Amino acid sequence: MIAGKRCFIVLPMPSRKRPVRRANRVAILGGGPSGATAGALLARAGVDVVLFARNKRPPIIVGESLVPAIVPFLRELGIEEEVASYSIWKGGATFIHDKEYTQSFRFHEVRGAKTTYSYNVPRDRFDASVLEAARRAGARVIEHSARLERVGQSDRLKLSEETLAAAGLDEQPDFIVDAGGRSRQIVRLLEIPTIDGNRRDTALHAHFEGVEVEIPGNVHTDRLEHGWSWRIPLPGRVSIGIVIDSEFIGRFGDTAEEQMDGFLREDPIVRDFARPARRVTPVVRYTNYQSRSTRGVGENWAMLGDAFGFIDPVFSSGLLIAFEGARDLAHALLEGTDKALQRYERKTEHSLASWQRVIGWFYNGRLLTLFRVGEYVRGTLPGKLLGFHFRKHMPRIFTGEDATNRYSLGLVEFMVKHGLAGNDPIKMKIN
Ligand SMILES: Cc1cc2nc3c(=O)[nH]c(=O)nc-3n(C[C@H](O)[C@H](O)[C@H](O)COP(=O)(O)OP(=O)(O)OC[C@H]3O[C@@H](n4cnc5c(N)ncnc54)[C@H](O)[C@@H]3O)c2cc1C
Structure with a gap:
């Protein structure tokens, strides 16, 4: 390979005949x-x-x-x-789509899962x-x-x-x-x-005491008017991260602390769980990570x-x-x-x-739309017939067990393109 270039060069061949050069x-x-x-x-x-x-x-x-x-x-x-x-033992994941709609998934319900739990560390x-x-x-x-x-x-x-x-x-x-x-x-x-991602987000991260979560142990992803946030329950505290367009968060001040504290006070979804919270660590800022x-x-x-x-x-x-x-x-x-x-x-x-x-399907709103449609379809006859198959392939992407499986990814791709039942995904887009 040549430095600085991505290439599939013909010479020298990475040959099977080359002597094994095990690194000792x-x-x-x-x-x-x-x-x-x-x-x-x-x-x-x-x-x-x-x-x-x-x-x-x-x-x-x-x-x-x-x-x-x-x-x-x-x-x-x-x-x-x-x-x-x-x-903290973690049994699943919760997605807060907006003020009206929250959806939770449990790892033990994933068909064919080899591991049905994880940890927040x-x-x-x-x-x-x-x-x-x-x-x-x-x-x-x-x-x-x-x-x-x-x-x-x-x-x-x-x-x-x-x-x-x-x-x-x-x-x-x-x-x-x-x-x-x-x-x-x-x-x-x-x-x-x-290859750099197309988001220009800033992630701000700190630990808090006194923050509520919907389901103990679950990682929580809150879709916000601007960006999204995470809540990760840890022993005695909750990790909060906000992931927001860098230009937008700049309105709240220059320092990471000013930006996080200001945003938590003002955002209509986050302020509900952040009001009683007490920040117990400095705020750490990440940019250009994609x-x-x-x-x-x-x-x-x-x-x-x-x-x-x-x-x-x-x-x-x-x-x-x-x-x-x-x-x-x-x-x-x-x-x-x-x-x-x-x-x-x-x-x-x-x-x-x-x-x-x-991750692209999360940001363009198609995945959350599909999750929502899936909840409705589950109760219908076609949903019951097909659900058996989907329950095996789709959630295992998110538990990591099938994250690179071409069939599972293809199935989700098909569903986020053709299975949204006429719902406009733009409404669930992450701004
Ligand atoms: C905002 C944000 C949120 C995230 N949330 C999650 C999450 O919830 N779950 C998840 O799975 N992943 C998450 N990640 C990603 C996760 O943090 C990383 O993927 C993971 O830490 C990668 O591990 P690593 O060992 O490759 O690198 P690191 O954890 O960064 O470890 C690298 C180590 O190398 C040391 N080092 C660097 N240079 C040198 C040197 N020259 N000599 C000696 N030591 C050196 C560093 O000090 C560091 O200790 C998140 C990332 C970001 C940016």
Whole structure:
């Protein structure tokens, strides 16, 4: 592959005949969920893993709602019980369409579901659990901010001398993984083009006491006049996030605190549950987060988790993509062929593109319209006949178990285009 271009070049062929070049020494930048999971899986398989975990993190970490398909990864890492001990058990999801209409889904009603629950997690403790699992598996965790350099004008990367020294290494690793989240060191270093989403939203995130939720444990998505908000129940508090057009939120002030507090006071839906609330953390602001790289692997490197791409907070896909990517990348590195690495790249690209489709249907109003039509149709004869089939394929996209399944996605695509029973989706669009 050529740096800076997405290409399907003919030469050199990623050939099956190439000798297997299994990476015996792997350096991972980033001790978040993706890096730590990859580190744990590789170290367990006998790979010498150095994991650079920078200590700098915001006062609260975004990404607290897990989809059910993540739970098997927690079991695999041996941390489910520990995570359960400090998290909130999550049985489903609630969508507040507007002041009149609320709809809730329970994971145990999903036909064919392998996992029927999940967790809402305080991310500082969750990240620490995953990192500890990597340590237990034998990964060497170095609390240091790693810096990469390009080797000449080639596609190869190396650790800077100072980074090598911080880890006590006297030679370069065989392979480097950028799992450093949205700081995206490789994208910047190799000037790799990105595909950026079309939303220009700002997400503001803080924790509150005294906030009500409709169904305890459920993640709540409130559709607002401007944008949408989340409510994620955590032990003793509720995480609130508002996702709103950047220009609009600017009216409420300059600081993240002014914007969030002002918006919560004024928005007609949010102010109902926010009135008795007390904010107990600073507000953290995120912008320009919808971005994915057009490459995921190179000569001696790969991107993982958010460093490869992040689509959008709605539907909580980020951590699932991070865990699945970690598993797939670890398999590819253990197989040790170019072909395996390219398979990892394609699979992750497919996953990001699949979520992009689903999330597009949320923002253009078609998905919420379909949910509403579905509730009505369920009581009719055709609804009863077809419901058996839909109940298996559609919800499993949102629990993460079928998120990349082409048939399930095609079925939803067909329904959001042709199954809205004459209802205009524009009414449910997210402004
Ligand atoms: C507004 C918003 C809301 C979200 N809500 C959800 C949600 O509810 N559910 C969900 O599943 N996902 C959510 N996400 C996405 C989720 O937070 C991410 O997908 C997930 O954290 C990705 O994990 P990661 O390990 O790839 O990256 P991160 O969690 O960002 O971890 C990367 C780590 O690497 C460290 N690092 C960076 N550079 C270096 C370096 N040079 N050296 C050493 N360490 C380094 C960072 O400090 C960090 O600790 C949300 C995202 C946003 C923006």
